[in-house]
Amino acid sequence: MADAPPAAESITGPDEFARRLDEHDYLADDGAATACFLAARMARPLFLEGDAGVGKTELAKALAAALGAPLIRLQCYEGIDAAQALYDWDYPRQLLHLRAAQAAGAGTDAERLESGLYDRRFLLARPLLRALEAGAAGPCVLLVDEIDRADDEFEAFLLEFLSDFAISIPELGTVRTDTPPVTVLTSNRTREVHDALKRRCLYHWMPNPGFDREVAIIRRRLPDAADRLVHQVAAAGQRLRDPADDGLDLVKPPGVAETIDWTAALIALGARQLDPDSAARSLGALIKHREDHDAVRARLRTLLDGHDRAPAG
Structure with missing residues (x-):
């Protein structure tokens, strides 16, 4: 097992990690703080799974800030392949180099000219290679965001990378790192990620926050918001996530990012407070599907009346 990053060694436990995250405006519950602490201390990748908008990506950003480490992000998408995650050759620069060498009369030595084309200066480092190279200066945090959007082949490749933390470049050799990155993978669970990748990681399910914590999160992000408004918005968000409470079965219930x-x-x-008119005019910030938008607008007064849990005044 790799050694823990130096910054992680100075953090004594989950409570201190929660305080470090709080200093960077992330209110972590005990589960999230413990998961981050163990991932950093044990030098194991952390797999964060949960609904969109619950704060998985923001947790990775706050983790990097808490460790005082740079954040390197690999955004996954359908069709991503190893080259887009690792490296690519800068062909336009190579061509300019080739023409300049020929103009200078160096074109007669073909072997020397070819070897000069595959120099590190012509290599475009993608996130995984950048994470390895950053290890020479100290720890970094590697965020592999929305791994569930990638396909099985990329997932298998990523598993191999996380096992070795090394990259083989045929023209240059193998790149390894002195300090493996603290790695965070996120998934919105649009598909099941294979067990082999999960076994390589520590796992944490990110739930939607409860009412009191959602109020605290909104207050932290928007300190100028009126208390009554914050309580009303949080209460509405809680109800929209619970079909048993309001009878709505939304395609995509809002996460805390939307509230x-x-x-x-x-x-x-x-x-300064939530009323049907202001709620209707601003609903596009909360609801992102037409069917959900129509359903919520139709029951907006019922949703808001008598369920704001807000303090008087």
Whole structure:
């Protein structure tokens, strides 16, 4: 097992990790703080799974800030392959180099000219190679975001990379790192990620926050928001995530990221409390599917009346 990054060694436990995350405006519950602490201390990748908008990516950003380490992000998408994650050759620069060498009369030595084309200066480092090279200066945090969007072949390749933390470049040799990155993988669970990759990682399910924690998160992100507005928005968010409470079965219930956006939109409209008119005008910040939008608008007054859990005044 690789040694823990130096910054992680100075953190004594999950409680201190939670305080470090709090200093960087991330209110972690005990489960998230413990998962981050163990991943950093044990030098194991951390697999964060949960609904979109619960704060997985933001946790990785806060983790990097708490460790005082640079964040390198690999955004996954359908069709991503190893070359797009590892490295590529800068063909336009290689061609310019070739023409310049020929103009200077160096074109007669073909072997020397060819070897000069495959120099490190012509290599475009993608996120995984950048994470390895950053290890020479100290730890970094590698965020592999939305791994569930990639296909099985890329997932298998990533498993191999996480096992060795090394990259073989045929023209240059093998690149290894003195300090493996603290690695965070996120998944919105649009498909099941294979067990082999999960076994390589520590696992943490990121739930939607409870009411009190959602209030605290919105307050932290938007300190100028009125208390009544924050409580009303958080209460509405809680109800929309619970079909048993309001009878709505939404395609995509809003996460805390959306309730933060909704609060910001309401503030921009000058609202200090949530009413049907301001809610309807700003609903596009909260609901992102047409079917959901129509369903919520139709029951907006019922959703808001008598369920704001807000303090008086």
